[in-house]
Amino acid sequence: MxxxxxxxxxxxxxxxxxxxxxxxxxxxxxxxxxxxxxTERGERGIDCIAREFKEETGLTLVNPKLRIIATFxxxxxxxxxxxxxxxxxxxxxxxxxxEGKLKEEHPKAKPIWIKNPDLTNTKMYPGDRxxxxxxxxxxxxxxxxxxxxxxxxxFESQRVS
Numbered sequence: 001m002x003x004x005x006x007x008x009x010x011x012x013x014x015x016x017x018x019x020x021x022x023x024x025x026x027x028x029x030x031x032x033x034x035x036x037x038x039t040e041r042g043e044r045g046i047d048c049i050a051r052e053f054k055e056e057t058g059l060t061l062v063n064p065k066l067r068i069i070a071t072f073x074x075x076x077x078x079x080x081x082x083x084x085x086x087x088x089x090x091x092x093x094x095x096x097x098x099e100g101k102l103k104e105e106h107p108k109a110k111p112i113w114i115k116n117p118d119l120t121n122t123k124m125y126p127g128d129r130x131x132x133x134x135x136x137x138x139x140x141x142x143x144x145x146x147x148x149x150x151x152x153x154x155f156e157s158q159r160v161s
Contacts, residue, residue: 006036058103
């Protein structure tokens, strides 16, 4: 199980996502994903999301809130070029404030503000879309997702706080 973080930054009726454009070898190529990444050994989730968000967008999150702990089970969905599917435990944060100037591009992705009504037509993974919808509700949630290749075959959520 790989530990990671991601954050949905919402500001002025827009949400910041990354358009992944690394190339055909990148499983996320052509998809819009929230900024985030793997937690380094000995690192807390809150520190990871601050570091990853700054690296990928140039922005410093102000007071991000932990909203969801999501477990992604990946059946037949090879991530990171490994032979076996990787399962991930992801701390999902939400923020509405930031400091700094948005980078034009990261080596593997372009940060883009998307108007919230346009998110329904944005190429997002189904699990990410459901998570985005869930953070509009009050509380903290635990989520389990299961994919068979790119198809979301299971999404369960429970409010825990």
